[in-house]
Amino acid sequence: MAKLEEMRRPEQGTKAFPMLLYLSAGPLLWAGHLTFVYMAHTAICALAGSPAAATAVLLVATGLFLLPLGFLLFKQFRLARLLGLGEAIEDRSIYDGIALFANVLSFVGIAWSGLAVAMLSSCVLGR
């Protein structure tokens, strides 16, 4: 519970940017994955026309994005510490919960759409 006393010390409050980063680290990785997959596969299909290369690159990329996210799932406190978010901040457990669930959601998101990459041959026109 917030104390009136704490309101007198604005300088010691939690920093905004690290907190937003902490809460959205997973979704940001998800966004990175989407951007990479979309760009890489468009470029490889258009320029090299090599479905095998596209599939391989995308699978590796999916793995590479899942790796840090998997790490985060188990060690998210490391990230918090890295970002300078102290143990004592107000409502810390709620932020931890939000970050954790967001990471889980992003993990599922990447793995699920990565599955599509693995199963489909890449460069044929869909219609």
Add this chain to the structure above:
Amino acid sequence: MTAPSELPNKGPRPPGELQELERVWKIPTGFRLISAVNNQVIGILYIGIAFLFFLLAGVLGLVMRTQLALPENDLVSQDLYNQIFTVHGTTMMFLFAVPVVEALGVMLLPQMLAARDLPFPRLSAFAIWAYIVGGLVFFSTIFYDLAPKGGWFMYPPLTLKEYSPADNADFWLLGIGFIEISAIAGAIEIIVGTLRTRPPGMSLAKMPVFAWAMLIFAAMIMIAFPAVILATMLLEIERSFGWPFFSAEKGGDPLLWQHLFWFFGHPEVYIIFLPAAGLVSMIVPTMARHPLVGYRLIVVALIGTGFFSFGLWVHHMFTTGIPSLSLGFFSAASMAVAIPSGIQVFSWIATIASSKERFRITTPSLFVLGFLFIFTVGGVTGVMVALVPVDFQVHDTYFVVAHFHYVLIGGMVFPLFATFYYWIPAFSRNMLSERLGRWVFWLMFIGFNVTFFPMHIMGLLGMPRRVWTYPEDLGWGMLNMVSSVGSYILAVGVLLFVIDLLLRFRPTVENSVDDPWGAGTLEWLPTGAYSTRSIPFVQSRDPLWDQPNLAREVEQGLHFLPGAPTGGRETIVTSAVDARPQYIIRMPGPGWAHLVAAVFMAAAFLLLTVKMVTVAIICAVVSISACLVWGWKLDHGPGGGKVDIGAGIRLPTYMAGPRSHAWWAMMVLILVASSLYISYVFSYLYLWIVSPEVWAPHGSPALPGAGWPVGTALLLVAGTAAMVLTRWLLPEPGRREPAVPLLLALAAICLVGASLAEVWAHWSTGLRPAQNSYGAMVYMGSVINLQVVLAVAVLAGFAIARYLTGKLDQERRVNFENCALLYYYAAGQMLFGLLLLHGFPRLAG
């Protein structure tokens, strides 16, 4: 939880304090009311106009349903029908759905956050007036046969000059482009408002879900809207000057429009839905008398939807011929976005299930339940059309029309009506009628389903959307008739609501019905024009439930900032995460400059549509001058000293640097500008992938020599250095430093010079923008830079004028900082542009 023993202020409050608050926040009366900026006043205006657009576009929907009730009907002609569905869709999406939720933000956020107003009251008033003028003119085109006919997504080539020669399409492009700008202004307000004007103690984790939803809503607007703004710019430029962005024979690609449009368009539906979901998350706990179950999960769902919705746009393009991997990838992503929405639905159901006693069935809760049902059906058909083979089958049929009305009307109109019934007591002398409300609900619910359910079947039977009539022997007559009857039932429901509104809605700021539902959040505190008497110290997520004496304490002025110590409008700015008080923001009161700016800005855009360029430019100049007048008075300077807000906290009344709200607003604006630029970079690369054969050096004149980009870059670096130097040289208050204006001017000249040099460099190689898509893209880069450069030049001129009048120094430096921040961004963007435009073809060619 027990009441805190310690309160920020002691009672009884000195005499005259309340009167001072009332005087400062007084709402102008009579015709001067239009100059008002209090959020309750402009909020009601904003909601009212948006609702008017709902009614108007709804009438168009009825006209369409009437036309389609019988086969081979000729109530309206084919051409008029095309205009009608275009204006219906466009109005519903751009003039009703987004504005109305933004309006609810303006109206409700300050109350929920117990702020005296949003941080930039005149900015919201400006956005609202611009929207009103622009929107009304846009809508009225339907009466003069001037309305666009390309459907609400305006695909080229249909909308190119060859196939749409008249001005109709330009009304869409300029009108909607303009409305988007106003929406962005509102988004800036909402972001800074939710992050920085929360009451002391309301950490992010205690923020009401609606505020979370609006925060994410505004962030999504920042990323999504620039894409469609770029698209409308490209299409308008192609229509006016023939730069071939979308013409395949010159290396353009009509699909580029689809990418840009849907990169905005898909998030758009979540932009509409998230705030509505936020509203539902406020209503359900009240009716259940139980805190929201799964607050964290709901916040995660909002964040998740915010992100995921940007990864789906290609599902609108499944039938355009794209690599099968894209199909699979985006199909999977489209299904995944159902997860966060599902989380929310289950949280609401869980909250309803854990009601204390029984879940109260009131009109708002009926609309919420109706929403749950309809939205879920729409979500299920959504997963269906996310499956590529299903989409191949039903694309462009009435199945899709059924689907998106289920999600749009279910997902936002029903929550909106719940909102009206639920929150009107906070702003009116009377509640709306509960008895009539039930009629409204059932008529709307039944009418809705009778109208739109049969459309699923029509679509499966093969009826395409956007047809003005159909032959009798196809056997679609019966279903269409049922659907049309349903639309009239729906209309009667809405009409009853309007009658109820006329009979019982009496807006007031002081004498509203206080908290009829026994809710837990701050908007139900007693209020006046000044918002709450004092700003509460918040210690829980449902303060009114957990701090039982709160309303009384607040009303007695025992919490923060019980008066108006600076003698003007003001509120407390708190830190973004923990909401600790940092400083007092002084806010402007009623005024005319923003009004003039808005009206003339709208006029400028509309006159451009009908090619009255000179008058348009005059209007633009008037508008910009009005903005300068408006801006001149904003910076009060640190002269106010420090003021006491209670609990022994003394806050400064002026703030510059990364803590100030101006700094935050500028950062948000820069994010908007950068997402516009990223859309541009995407378009450049996209057209290169499509038509590498027109790119320099083979398909176009060779690039200018490397001296050009290097020289331009040096200019930019020099300008940036001048700007940095100015910051160091800013004199102490009362002193002079003649180098300051000179350096500012020098920096601005460097920037303008650099942008001209870039244009000249390409021009001198013989490259012309209308030649091919490569040329068009190269010069488009300069067009985009020019916008930012002009803004920086104006800000620099402004800062110089401030310096010369003694209003700019080391402490009073917000005007300089705004200019400098945008300058650094502009220089960065232009440097990147040089790399792209001069480096990339060298690499790729």
